[in-house]
Amino acid sequence: MQNLRVQLLMGQLVVALLMGGVMVGAVLSFIHLSRSIDRILKDNYDSVIAAQDMKEALERQDSAATFYLAEQVQEARDQYREYRVKFKEAYQKEANNITETGEEEMANDIGQQFAAYQQSIEKLLFADPPMPTNAARVYYFGKLKPAFLRLKQRAQDVLDLNQNAIVQKAARTKQEARSASTTGIIVTAAALLFAFLFAPWAIRAALTPLRSLARQAEQIGTGHLNQRIDVQRTDEIGALAVSFNVMAERLREARRIEEQRLHRAERMSDAALESLYDPVIVTDAMGRTVHLNRAAEGLFGPEAKEVGRPVGEAIKEKSIAEAVSKAILQERVSAAEGEAGFVPIQVGGTQRTYRLRASPMRDDDGSLLGAVTVLEDITHLRELDRLKTEFIGVASHELRTPVTSLQLSVQLLQEGAVGELTPEQKEVVAAQREDLDRLERMMRDLLDMTRLEAGVTPPRFELVPATELVASAVEAVATPAEAKGVKLNIEIADPKLAVRADRSQIGRVLLNLLNNAIRHTPEGGHITVRAWAEEGQVRFQVQDTGSGIPKEYLPRIFERFTQVPGATRGGAGLGLSIAQTILQAHQGRIWAESEPGQGSMFTFTLPPAG
Numbered sequence: 087m088q089n090l091r092v093q094l095l096m097g098q099l100v101v102a103l104l105m106g107g108v109m110v111g112a113v114l115s116f117i118h119l120s121r122s123i124d125r126i127l128k129d130n131y132d133s134v135i136a137a138q139d140m141k142e143a144l145e146r147q148d149s150a151a152t153f154y155l156a157e158q159v160q161e162a163r164d165q166y167r168e169y170r171v172k173f174k175e176a177y178q179k180e181a182n183n184i185t186e187t188g189e190e191e192m193a194n195d196i197g198q199q200f201a202a203y204q205q206s207i208e209k210l211l212f213a214d215p216p217m218p219t220n221a222a223r224v225y226y227f228g229k230l231k232p233a234f235l236r237l238k239q240r241a242q243d244v245l246d247l248n249q250n251a252i253v254q255k256a257a258r259t260k261q262e263a264r265s266a267s268t269t270g271i272i273v274t275a276a277a278l279l280f281a282f283l284f285a286p287w288a289i290r291a292a293l294t295p296l297r298s299l300a301r302q303a304e305q306i307g308t309g310h311l312n313q314r315i316d317v318q319r320t321d322e323i324g325a326l327a328v329s330f331n332v333m334a335e336r337l338r339e340a341r342r343i344e345e346q347r348l349h350r351a352e353r354m355s356d357a358a359l360e361s362l363y364d365p366v367i368v369t370d371a372m373g374r375t376v377h378l379n380r381a382a383e384g385l386f387g388p389e390a391k392e393v394g395r396p397v398g399e400a401i402k403e404k405s406i407a408e409a410v411s412k413a414i415l416q417e418r419v420s421a422a423e424g425e426a427g428f429v430p431i432q433v434g435g436t437q438r439t440y441r442l443r444a445s446p447m448r449d450d451d452g453s454l455l456g457a458v459t460v461l462e463d464i465t466h467l468r469e470l471d472r473l474k475t476e477f478i479g480v481a482s483h484e485l486r487t488p489v490t491s492l493q494l495s496v497q498l499l500q501e502g503a504v505g506e507l508t509p510e511q512k513e514v515v516a517a518q519r520e521d522l523d524r525l526e527r528m529m530r531d532l533l534d535m536t537r538l539e540a541g542v543t544p545p546r547f548e549l550v551p552a553t554e555l556v557a558s559a560v561e562a563v564a565t566p567a568e569a570k571g572v573k574l575n576i577e578i579a580d581p582k583l584a585v586r587a588d589r590s591q592i593g594r595v596l597l598n599l600l601n602n603a604i605r606h607t608p609e610g611g612h613i614t615v616r617a618w619a620e621e622g623q624v625r626f627q628v629q630d631t632g633s634g635i636p637k638e639y640l641p642r643i644f645e646r647f648t649q650v651p652g653a654t655r656g657g658a659g660l661g662l663s664i665a666q667t668i669l670q671a672h673q674g675r676i677w678a679e680s681e682p683g684q685g686s687m688f689t690f691t692l693p694p695a696g
Contacts, residue, residue, distance in 0.1 A: 130248040130255070132183045137245035139176035140196070141238055143169040147207060148234045151226055154211055155219075163211050173200065180244060186251050192244050199237045206230050306334060364463060365440070367401065368447075369410055370456040375400040382461075385431055405429050405442060406459060413444040413457040429461065438465040492518075545588035545671050549695045552583040552617040552624060559596035560615060563604060571609035574600075579618035584695035591668045592692065595676075598661040599628040599688050606632035606686070623674075624694050629687040635680040643678060665690070 146169035153162035177196060184190045207230055210222060217225060312334075365382035369375055375397050378386060386401055398407035406429060413419065429440045440461035447455040496519045498504060500512070507515065560574050567574050585592075596615070603613045611631040618625055635643065644666045662676075669676050669690050676690035 130185060130252045133180055133185065133189070133248040134245060134252070136176045136180035136183065137241050137248065140173055140180070140241040141245070143173035143176060144234060144238050144241065147173070148231070151207055151210060151230055155222055155226060157219075159211075159216070166207065166211055170204065186247050189244065189247055192240060192247065196237065196240050196244070199233070199240060203230075203233045203237050206233055302330070302334075306337065312338065365461040367397065367406070367410070367459040367461075368456065369397050369414070369459070371414060371454050373397050373407075373410060373414060376456065385433065385461075403429055403431065406444075406461075409442050409444040410457050410459055413446050413459075414454065417446050417454055419443065419445045428464070431461075438463060440464065545591055545668075547586050547588060549584050550587055550589050550592070551581075552585055552626070553578050553581055555585070555587075555589070555592055555596060556615050556617055556626070559593055559600055562597055563600045566601075567604050567613070570604060570607075572604055572607050573612040575612060575614040577614060577616040579616075583617060583619060583624060585624045585692040586695055587672055587692050588668075592672070595665040595668055595690065596626070596628070598665050602661065603628055603630035603632065603686070606630065608632065611685075619694065622694070623691040625689055625691050627687060627689045629685065631685040634682040634684055635678065635686055636682055637680075640678055640680060644676070 147166050150162040150166035150169070153159075153165065177193075177200065181193045181197070184193065210217065210225055210230060216222075365385050366377075366379045367375065367382050367386075368377040373396055375393055375395055377393070397410050398404075401407060429442045430437050431440060441464050442459070442461060444457050444459040446457050449455055496515055499507065499515045500519065556576055556578065560576060564574065600613065600615070607613060607630045613628065613630045616625075616627040616629070644662045646660060646663045666676050669692075673693055674691045676688065678686060678688050680686035
């Protein structure tokens with residue numbers, strides 16, 4: 087190994103001396119080529135840029151004329167003024183950089199044509215009074231458009247002239263480069279031959295495989311893995327060549343396996359998206375449409391037409407574009423609750439309703455890739471909900487008359503209008519009356535619910551002090567609370583706090599929450615009613631020290647007819663559902679927090695006064 091090192095050192099010293107002369111020649115050649123390139127840039131490149139700028143400015147001015155035809159007058163005038171100045175700047179640059187034969191005549195012709203074009207377009211844009219629409223269109227297509235095309239072609243002539251000049255000069259420079267390369271190769275070959283005459287054979291044998299190894303390692307680095315070194319040696323270089331070949335083979339196998347895995351995953355992902363019944367829209371991190379599955383194409387058109395366009399242009403539904411933008415900008419799931427999350431879309435001759443959900447997509451390191459938007463078709467659920475509501479409303483309305491008649495009959499029996507009752511009969515009649523009263527309350531709640539959902543009884547908004555709402559509700563339940571031994575507390579953060587609400591409807595919400603709290607709070611407990619301002623809203627809260635609500639029932643307590651098992655029966659399970667409907671009509675929301683055995687806390691929000 088020591089001998090090889092010495093040989094390499096001596097051989098490199100000779101080669102270094104010889105290559106020094108080669109490098110000097112190469113540097114001189116590069117300097118000459120650099121000067122040639124500088125001449126090209128100085129003579130023609132500025133004219134090419136000026137011609138391109140003139141063409142772009144002309145196209146923008148022509149675009150301003152089309153804006154005018156589209157009745158966007160001010161935008162057309164502003165755009166024209168801006169690009170008129172840019173055209174003149176580009177034209178002045180071209181006029182001061184005449185380098186080719188005939189270029190001066192072209193520049194003078196452009197100046198004359200633009201002066202005429204400027205008068206023509208200003209006659210359209212700044213006419214007082216404005217041209218009629220039909221006359222403006224005839225003027226534009228008959229005179230202005232042909233003048234624009236002629237002027238644009240003239241600018242293209244300047245561009246072609248200078249580009250051709252650049253090509254010719256580049257060809258001459260390339261020829262010079264080839265000559266320099268040939269000279270360099272000849273000199274280098276001579277130097278190498280001279281070095282081989284004086285360098286040991288081991289140096290030549292060592293350098294050849296090392297150069298090959300370096301070139302092929304570079305090829306592998308660029309992704310070309312089909313490289314192999316054929317060296318019949320048993321020394322360190324031979325071992326290195328063997329190791330290189332093994333590495334290349336393993337890299338080829340690893341890439342083959344990874345490509346198969348990626349292709350399989352891509353096919354499965356595409357197949358999964360295409361097989362989904364619900365429409366799916368995939369966008370990139372800039373909000374541009376990347377993919378539509380078959381269901382989405384049925385709603386918004388073929389994927390080929392929409393891919394690459396901003397989602398706001400490809401998808402005309404404003405709520406979808408807003409959800410995608412929110413998911414990308416805030417990097418969190420965008421899924422509004424209730425009616426706000428529903429998107430009605432006309433499909434054929436019918437209107438279908440979809441639940442919108444947009445989720446951000448991230449790669450393994452957490453970088454944002456884009457967003458995927460899913461539209462869940464809930465048309466049948468909405469229709470079922472409508473039919474259910476109609477049935478409940480009709481059934482409740484039709485049952486009121488017989489229930490009222492039964493209540494009157496029970497009252498007559500209790501008063502002895504048909505004869506004195508025995509104690510057992512009185513007990514049965516009392517139980518009947520209690521059940522009829524409960525049935526009557528349930529029907530009244532059902533009717534209220536259907537009216538609220540149908541918008542028959544919209545809120546009558548007024549500015550109401552929060553203190554009045556809380557005090558009125560607490561006063562209404564003071565007697566049953568005192569009878570049960572439950573203490574009522576009021577905490578108002580600001581006596582001047584006021585909300586925009588329907589006094590009677592919000593009072594009903596508070597009464598319902600307080601009655602529920604009293605019903606589920608044992609003797610000796612206490613209930614606290616609070617009101618305060620937070621995050622641009624007014625929050626009301628009813629907190630008790632009662633039995634609490636199991637966690638599995640918390641998400642369902644605002645659904646109709648939901649009652650927690652083991653709780654005191656006092657209604658039909660409609661109170662909280664009615665409260666939620668009222669608050670939705672007030673642009674507010676309600677939620678509950680509870681721990682079994684530690685009480686419950688109901689909070690709702692209302693918009694503040696003003």
